[in-house]
Amino acid sequence: MKLPCSHWLTAFLFAAGSSAPAALTPEQVAQLPPPAAHAVNFSSEIKPIFEASCVKCHGRGRAKGEFQIDSRATLLKGGDSGPALVPGKSAASLLVELVAGFDPASVMPKKGTKLTREQIGVLRAWIDQGAPWDPNVTFARAEPANLKTRRPEFPKSQGKATNPVDRLLEPYFAANKIKPPQPVDDRAFARRVYLDVVGLLPPPDKLESFVADKSKDKRAKLVRRLLADQEGYALHWLSFWNDMLRNDYKGTGYIDGGRKQITQWLFTALETNKPYDQFVAELVNPTAESEGFTKGIVWRGVVNASQTPAMQAAQGVSQVFMGVNLKCASCHDSFVNDWTLADAYGLAGVYADGPLEMVLCDKPTGKIAAPKFIYAQLGELETSTNKTVRLQHLAQLITRREDGRLSRTLVNRLWQKFFGRGLVEPLDDMEHPAWNPDLIDWLAEDFADHGYDVKHLIEVMLTSRAYQLPATPATEQVGSDFVFRGPQVRRLSAEQFRDAVGALTGVWYGSPATPFLRADGSTNHFTATRSALVAADTLQLALGRPNREQVLTSRATAATTLQALELTNGAELAEVLAQGAEKVIGIPAPGPELVTQLYAKALGRKPTRAEVELATSLVGQPVQKTGVEDLLWGLTMMPEFQLIY
Amino acid sequence: MKTNAQWNRRDFLKTTSAATLSALAAGFPRAVIAADAVTEKIKATADTVIVLWMGGGMAHTETFDPKRYTPFEKGMAPDAFLSTFPSIPTAVDGIHFSEGLEKMAAVMDRGTLIRSYTAGDLGFILHSRHQFQWHTGYAPPQTVAAPHLGAFIARTLGPLNPAVPAFINIGQRFDNGEGEELKAFTTAGFLGSEYGPLNIPFPDQAEDTVRPPGGMTPGRFEDRNKFYKKLLAASPVGEHGSDYQKESLLRSLDNAHRLLSSPAAKAFDLSLEPLDSIRKYVPTYQPAQRFAAERDRFGAKYEEQMVGRFGLGCLLARRLAEVGARYIEVTTEYIPFFNWDTHENGHSRLVAMKKQIDAPIAQLVLDLESRGLLNRTLIVLASEFSRDAMIEGKPDKLIKDQVEVPAKVEDPKHYGMHRHFTDAGCVLLYGGGMKRGHLHGLTADERPCKTIKDRVIIEDLHASIYRAVGISPKLAYEIEKRPFYTTRNGEGIPVMDLFA
Numbered sequence A: 001m002k003l004p005c006s007h008w009l010t011a012f013l014f015a016a017g018s019s020a021p022a023a024l025t026p027e028q029v030a031q032l033p034p035p036a037a038h039a040v041n042f043s044s045e046i047k048p049i050f051e052a053s054c055v056k057c058h059g060r061g062r063a064k065g066e067f068q069i070d071s072r073a074t075l076l077k078g079g080d081s082g083p084a085l086v087p088g089k090s091a092a093s094l095l096v097e098l099v100a101g102f103d104p105a106s107v108m109p110k111k112g113t114k115l116t117r118e119q120i121g122v123l124r125a126w127i128d129q130g131a132p133w134d135p136n137v138t139f140a141r142a143e144p145a146n147l148k149t150r151r152p153e154f155p156k157s158q159g160k161a162t163n164p165v166d167r168l169l170e171p172y173f174a175a176n177k178i179k180p181p182q183p184v185d186d187r188a189f190a191r192r193v194y195l196d197v198v199g200l201l202p203p204p205d206k207l208e209s210f211v212a213d214k215s216k217d218k219r220a221k222l223v224r225r226l227l228a229d230q231e232g233y234a235l236h237w238l239s240f241w242n243d244m245l246r247n248d249y250k251g252t253g254y255i256d257g258g259r260k261q262i263t264q265w266l267f268t269a270l271e272t273n274k275p276y277d278q279f280v281a282e283l284v285n286p287t288a289e290s291e292g293f294t295k296g297i298v299w300r301g302v303v304n305a306s307q308t309p310a311m312q313a314a315q316g317v318s319q320v321f322m323g324v325n326l327k328c329a330s331c332h333d334s335f336v337n338d339w340t341l342a343d344a345y346g347l348a349g350v351y352a353d354g355p356l357e358m359v360l361c362d363k364p365t366g367k368i369a370a371p372k373f374i375y376a377q378l379g380e381l382e383t384s385t386n387k388t389v390r391l392q393h394l395a396q397l398i399t400r401r402e403d404g405r406l407s408r409t410l411v412n413r414l415w416q417k418f419f420g421r422g423l424v425e426p427l428d429d430m431e432h433p434a435w436n437p438d439l440i441d442w443l444a445e446d447f448a449d450h451g452y453d454v455k456h457l458i459e460v461m462l463t464s465r466a467y468q469l470p471a472t473p474a475t476e477q478v479g480s481d482f483v484f485r486g487p488q489v490r491r492l493s494a495e496q497f498r499d500a501v502g503a504l505t506g507v508w509y510g511s512p513a514t515p516f517l518r519a520d521g522s523t524n525h526f527t528a529t530r531s532a533l534v535a536a537d538t539l540q541l542a543l544g545r546p547n548r549e550q551v552l553t554s555r556a557t558a559a560t561t562l563q564a565l566e567l568t569n570g571a572e573l574a575e576v577l578a579q580g581a582e583k584v585i586g587i588p589a590p591g592p593e594l595v596t597q598l599y600a601k602a603l604g605r606k607p608t609r610a611e612v613e614l615a616t617s618l619v620g621q622p623v624q625k626t627g628v629e630d631l632l633w634g635l636t637m638m639p640e641f642q643l644i645y
Numbered sequence B: 001m002k003t004n005a006q007w008n009r010r011d012f013l014k015t016t017s018a019a020t021l022s023a024l025a026a027g028f029p030r031a032v033i034a035a036d037a038v039t040e041k042i043k044a045t046a047d048t049v050i051v052l053w054m055g056g057g058m059a060h061t062e063t064f065d066p067k068r069y070t071p072f073e074k075g076m077a078p079d080a081f082l083s084t085f086p087s088i089p090t091a092v093d094g095i096h097f098s099e100g101l102e103k104m105a106a107v108m109d110r111g112t113l114i115r116s117y118t119a120g121d122l123g124f125i126l127h128s129r130h131q132f133q134w135h136t137g138y139a140p141p142q143t144v145a146a147p148h149l150g151a152f153i154a155r156t157l158g159p160l161n162p163a164v165p166a167f168i169n170i171g172q173r174f175d176n177g178e179g180e181e182l183k184a185f186t187t188a189g190f191l192g193s194e195y196g197p198l199n200i201p202f203p204d205q206a207e208d209t210v211r212p213p214g215g216m217t218p219g220r221f222e223d224r225n226k227f228y229k230k231l232l233a234a235s236p237v238g239e240h241g242s243d244y245q246k247e248s249l250l251r252s253l254d255n256a257h258r259l260l261s262s263p264a265a266k267a268f269d270l271s272l273e274p275l276d277s278i279r280k281y282v283p284t285y286q287p288a289q290r291f292a293a294e295r296d297r298f299g300a301k302y303e304e305q306m307v308g309r310f311g312l313g314c315l316l317a318r319r320l321a322e323v324g325a326r327y328i329e330v331t332t333e334y335i336p337f338f339n340w341d342t343h344e345n346g347h348s349r350l351v352a353m354k355k356q357i358d359a360p361i362a363q364l365v366l367d368l369e370s371r372g373l374l375n376r377t378l379i380v381l382a383s384e385f386s387r388d389a390m391i392e393g394k395p396d397k398l399i400k401d402q403v404e405v406p407a408k409v410e411d412p413k414h415y416g417m418h419r420h421f422t423d424a425g426c427v428l429l430y431g432g433g434m435k436r437g438h439l440h441g442l443t444a445d446e447r448p449c450k451t452i453k454d455r456v457i458i459e460d461l462h463a464s465i466y467r468a469v470g471i472s473p474k475l476a477y478e479i480e481k482r483p484f485y486t487t488r489n490g491e492g493i494p495v496m497d498l499f500a
Helices: A026-031 A042-053 A072-077 A095-098 A116-126 A164-175 A186-198 A206-214 A219-226 A230-244 A263-271 A276-284 A309-322 A341-351 A385-399 A405-421 A439-448 A454-462 A494-506 A538-544 A561-569 A569-583 A593-601 A609-619 A623-636 B009-023 B102-106 B129-135 B151-157 B181-187 B203-210 B218-234 B234-241 B244-261 B263-267 B275-281 B309-322 B347-371 B458-468
Strands: A357-360 A364-366 B031-033 B048-053 B088-089 B097-098 B110-115 B167-170 B198-200 B327-331 B379-384 B387-389 B419-421 B428-431 B436-439 B452-455 B476-477 B482-487
Touching: A042 A116, A095 A116, A164 A439, A186 A206, A186 A219, A186 A230, A186 A454, A206 A593, A219 A230, A219 A454, A230 A263, A230 A494, A263 A276, A263 A405, A276 A309, A276 A385, A276 A405, A309 A341, A309 A405, A341 A357, A405 A439, A405 A454, A439 A454, A494 A538, A494 A569, A494 A593, A494 B244, A538 A561, A538 A569, A561 A569, A561 B203, A561 B244, A561 B275, A569 A623, A593 A609, A609 A623, A609 B102, A609 B218, A623 B218, B048 B151, B048 B309, B048 B347, B088 B102, B088 B482, B102 B347, B151 B167, B151 B327, B151 B458, B167 B309, B181 B419, B198 B203, B203 B263, B203 B309, B218 B244, B244 B263, B263 B309, B275 B309, B275 B347, B309 B327, B309 B347, B347 B379, B379 B458
Parallel strands: B048 B327, B048 B379, B110 B436, B167 B198, B167 B327
Antiparallel strands: A357 A364, B031 B476, B088 B097, B110 B428, B379 B428, B387 B419, B476 B482
């Protein structure tokens, strides 16, 4: 059977015939491969056959033809066609009949490699020998990783680490024979934390007083001071959450009322550091201000069943908060993970306004999805016909203290933001184990213990010695060979870049795209109109600010030619630099002094003598506007400016 | 001038290494191919694709599939006319066009005409939604950002000439009523912005996209770059050694600089084209004429002011094809209720639309032919769907009407095709391995003038375009571990009858 929605490579799809096949004739029995002559070992001989040929459709939660191969008991029970095998009688066992393939219409496996005669012989011998099963082996759906809460013990400290991240990393570094180098200097540290907490470059005066400060805990103090900057924090993290919740001032759907912003709700949540459990609860079970996320994007006309608003809500909620990808399962049982159509529809059913019929690859199945949450382990969702009640329960379930996935997912996203690579990768596949389970488990528990205070979580990470390690070259590190040695070199986001240029030139955007009500009651009262406050312009789009039509949990960071073209001759940046140059030449100071000021603002350091000479000759004597423009351009194109070391 | 095949291989490698470098970015989509895909390599019949986009819904019976003509008569029944123009013969016996397309009719012997293109069933009409489906092969919304046809081609084949962006999009602005919807598909989507479009809304100002920023002389531009190199050399950050982020940034800037200072950049400058040559595309062209991008944007004078803009777009497309562009799209520009989107005055407005397109398209075909490029350049003229005076949607799948049809046509403004018809449509193909003087598909001669033979759907049209450039319809890129195919589910089948 080929499903119409066959966008998979080597689909192992098949379904058992609904009527029991007739028993084999004596001639057919005679044609069967003879049973192997030896005593069969289940684990080394049978298990691999089941794994290769059966489990994709009859294990790991799948039950094609209502047949599951999870355990010996379910195997014996069989499916729609009756018991799969009779211990001791291989020739009378349905399993042998189907894999032998006398009837091409019902041969198993339906797709993929058929069993060899040797394999059938081994299978027969195993059945004849009573089909013994190792009770430790199961093909049932595995217990999902990173779901239950777990509080790891701190290892016995070998060194002088006090930050929990560092204490937990000590045995890791030891095991990997890594002697962590000295932390970065004050300037590099300050640049990192400014960009990571408030998304801005450190202002020169603040930077110098930080460097001059002799107190021992000045780094922790700086982190705390930045976290206390409500405006700066909110305007930086607004972009992170806008990507994730695909919220923007403009986009598809608005023309037909098929979309709603959550900008004000989100801004306030960030400005007031709303506890994360409450933040999530208000998105899952929304108010009028926060409903834009689960309302989805609706285009005019008919919509495919796998993209209805309820299904979009299921996909968004599971991806963003639980690190689970239900997109494949929205159309058919997934081939890339264990999620099934029933799982996706179960969650969509919570959001549907009425009973929701499951649709398999655009074909209605006639089955109504029972509303449920994707992880029964976290508790049963009360099935109410009242959507309001269902959403209340869903919000409670997903934010339960026992839900270790909610907290780990955010811990992982923040770790990836600060360190360049997640503790679990890919970010939206939280069923993968972390490269350091103790670390993610501890951070998640600590985060929950502290009332889901996101700023607390950030503080723990940024005050760690691990965060202060020298940057490591970012290479594509996939697979299990990844070894953590420190934060990776990162690139400024579109918003960070434009805001850095704003800080350098004093040229910001005009007015915010929509009125922002501040917690103090004022409207649009901001120190500067930063990138996150306006709709994306060509420059921001070119630098990777996404059009927020889908949930996006991490952006591509490689530089592209079209980006460089925009930076090199794009009108927007050129205009900002021209206005900035105008301001600079208004400052009554000689060339070398202006150069020194610009270096301090852009790169947070004094220029070297060679740099002063070079830049002074460019800006001219007296200082020329075009020279300053070109210097500003040159500075903003420096890797030192665009990258976070 | 170099022909397509002669681009310096070393340059090419230099540029593609940047693309490869960006391909190393975390989670970058990897190419995969369906297990049941034909493994034999498809022999490309084209190197370059030019899509001429008739955005807004081009009525087949008023253009390339004329039916019985009934002149306007006050008080006529609204279903009394199938075409509002008489038909004219073309260079091919048995193929007629609608009046006003004489120059295109004269080059029909170079083309293949599909009369049986059928748009998808997406319910209550939203033009941009059908355009999204036409350009990506998928109907929105989608769970991942679907790449544009041009981006798929750019990603798969790379630039033909490394100094010319692989995907160039001419003539569309994004600040109109459906601009956000247009943006949603005018993108490389999950393939990454390396493969996205270079947008040139005004062809007469194309050189702005590839020359130094406003007011900067070429000399200063070169000096700025030299200074930048010195600045880099002087920076102590060089001590950080080499990392992939830095390499990627520096290489992208080098690429941009090379592009801006390349001889190929001259192709963007229409002022270098002789006047008589421009006038073959735009007969009314005045020297140094500039379009007022800001003035009277989409107001009453819009169409009048934009006369010649599409023609110059075709001329620019020819110049870009000559220097080795890979995928070029030129649009008449989609703006709700303008150009082909005729909710009233269908007849008179089509007179103007035909004037816009007839000369430049015919000239584009002739110019590419005389330069020996037509064989390896596939021109595709298409629209998201057709129009009819009476039927909204398909005869057997009617959808909610958007245009009121009066009981009697008293006013000429009601004389025309004002409803959205999705059961037929014309696509014209020239060059790139397609047959010449060929007709594919048939529509009924009486209303409903729907497809009755050899229906072509978007998946199969895309499969044909992909096949022409040597790409399998089953090619997929992996996103979030699942394959995303060039044609939906990898199920597009090339229409082999179109190929020579």
